[in-house]
Amino acid sequence: xLKERTKSVRLEFLRTxxxxxxxxxxxxxxxxxxxxxxxxxxxxxxxxxxxNIDLVTRMMDVAVAECVEMLYPYSKKEVDSSTYMDDILxxxxxxxxxxxxxxxxxxxxxxxxxxxxxxFICYRVLAGWFTVSAPDLASKWLAKQEAAEVAIKDTLNAxxxxxxxxxxxx
Amino acid sequence: MEIELKVNKLQVFDEVAKTTAYVGHKMPPAExxxxxxxxxxxxxxxxxxxxxxxxAANSATDTLKxxxxxxxxxxxxxxxxxxxxxxxxxxxxxxxxxxxxxxxQSSLFSYFVNYVCAKWFMxxxxxxxEGYTALAxxxxxxxxxxxxxxxxxxxxNDTPSIGLGxxx
Numbered sequence: 001x002l003k004e005r006t007k008s009v010r011l012e013f014l015r016t017x018x019x020x021x022x023x024x025x026x027x028x029x030x031x032x033x034x035x036x037x038x039x040x041x042x043x044x045x046x047x048x049x050x051x052n053i054d055l056v057t058r059m060m061d062v063a064v065a066e067c068v069e070m071l072y073p074y075s076k077k078e079v080d081s082s083t084y085m086d087d088i089l090x091x092x093x094x095x096x097x098x099x100x101x102x103x104x105x106x107x108x109x110x111x112x113x114x115x116x117x118x119x120f121i122c123y124r125v126l127a128g129w130f131t132v133s134a135p136d137l138a139s140k141w142l143a144k145q146e147a148a149e150v151a152i153k154d155t156l157n158a159x160x161x162x163x164x165x166x167x168x169x170x
Numbered sequence: 171m172e173i174e175l176k177v178n179k180l181q182v183f184d185e186v187a188k189t190t191a192y193v194g195h196k197m198p199p200a201e202x203x204x205x206x207x208x209x210x211x212x213x214x215x216x217x218x219x220x221x222x223x224x225x226a227a228n229s230a231t232d233t234l235k236x237x238x239x240x241x242x243x244x245x246x247x248x249x250x251x252x253x254x255x256x257x258x259x260x261x262x263x264x265x266x267x268x269x270x271x272x273x274x275q276s277s278l279f280s281y282f283v284n285y286v287c288a289k290w291f292m293x294x295x296x297x298x299x300e301g302y303t304a305l306a307x308x309x310x311x312x313x314x315x316x317x318x319x320x321x322x323x324x325x326x327n328d329t330p331s332i333g334l335g336x337x338x
Contacts, residue, residue, distance in 0.1 A: 016326035023265070023323040030320065042318040049263040094331075 007105060009074075011097040011114050013121065018060060018095075021122045023048045026129070029137055043133040047126075055132075056125055057091055063124040064095045067117045070152050074099035095121075112155050120148035171264060172239065173271045177227075177256040177282050183219060185283045187211050190290065193298060211290060218293075219286060226285040226306075227256045230278065233310055237261055237317065256282070265323065270316040277316070281309035 023045075030045035046052055068075045075097060097117065101110075123145035130137040190211045211219060231241060242257035262268075288302035 012331060014326075014328050016328055020323055020326050027265075027320065027322050038315060038318045042320060045265065045320040046263050048323070049265065 005100040005102055007101050007103055009099040009101055009105070009110050011099075011110075011117065013064065013095040013097070013118060015060075015091065015093055015095070018118070018121055018125075019048050019056070021118075022056065022125050025122065025126055029130075029134070033134075040134050044130070044137070047129050047133075052129075054089060056129065057089060059125045059128045060095070060121055063121040064097070066124075066149075067120060067152065068097055070149070071097065071099055071113070071156065073156070074101050109155060109158075113152060116148050116152045116155065120145060120152060123148055171262050171266065171268060173260050173262055173268070173274075175258050175260065175271075175275050175278055177279050179223060179255050180252050182223065182279065182282045182286065183211075183216075183252070185279075186219065186286050186290065189283065189287050190294075193291075193295065215290075219290065222286040222289040223256075223282070225289065226282045229285070230256070230281065230310070231258065233314060234258060234260060234317070260317075262317075263320070265320045266317070267319045267321045270319060274313055274316050277309045277312045281306050281313065284309060 026047040027045050030041040033041045033044070047056060123141050127138055127141035127145045130141055231238065237260040238258055239261040240259035242255065284302050284306035288299050288306055291299040291302055
């Protein structure tokens with residue numbers, strides 16, 4: 001019988017911090033772009049600007065939802081008897097991921113997962129944005145997004161550990 | 171962030187007059203003609219210059235259109251109005267380098283002057299026309315480059331929320 005989990009972990013991802021890293025990377029990508037690509041450069045760097053920011057918000061929303069789903073063993077929440085959801089665009093100051101974890105869950109694992117999730121969200125947004133504004137860059141950031149996703153899953157799997165079945169039932 | 175750019179028509183025509191006077195004065199006289207009287211713009215040429223002014227304004231607006239939020243009525247299809255300046259408001263992104271506004275204003279003025287001169291020289295002094303066209307193009311390229319220049323994002327000054335969780 002599974003022991004009831006009593007420890008909760010709350011991860012907060014501030015919109016300002018996510019946007020800062022996203023804009024910073026986009027700025028550098030634009031800055032190192034060769035001369036003669038001025039229009040593409042400013043499109044790349046304007047990732048957080050009016051209009052574009054709405055696309056970014058949507059992408060961040062999806063990225064966070066994907067992360068929560070990746071953490072399913074710990075983040076699972078049953079639906080209420082009646083659930084309503086709509087697709088109205090809303091900006092949130094902070095994304096919150098809550099988990100119920102086993103008593104022996106390591107704090108270092110939490111730290112690592114938190115860092116990887118931050119990276120995953122940033123890379124996912126960048127890959128999505130570059131697909132539109134600078135397709136040449138998209139594959140690089142998509143690869144980074146996938147690497148972050150693998151890292152999150154690997155960290156969770158390592159935490160769960162390998163189960164060795166005994167050779168005999170006795 | 172919004173920036174307002176204004177090009178004073180009288181000042182542009184003054185500058186065109188100075189330039190054409192200088193070029194005409196420096197040019198060696200050709201047989202039977204006085205380059206100064208041919209090249210120098212006078213009040214009688216105003217209608218022609220007005221057309222070139224309108225062309226320059228159209229061209230500038232086309233280049234700036236990505237950011238234009240308001241535009242003055244600069245066009246005077248019939249007759250001339252020396253007070254009808256070119257005024258444009260640009261709605262720039264928040265990461266645009268606002269320190270460049272003054273130099274954009276200056277480049278825009280030079281663009282108008284060189285554009286009008288280039289067009290005028292196409293009629294009166296073809297050998298100089300190409301050079302002034304290149305100058306006008308150079309000023310417009312300079313404006314585009316400055317409009318597309320972005321500053322690095324500023325690090326936010328967030329404080330961690332108090333609680334059990336972790337914030338990033």
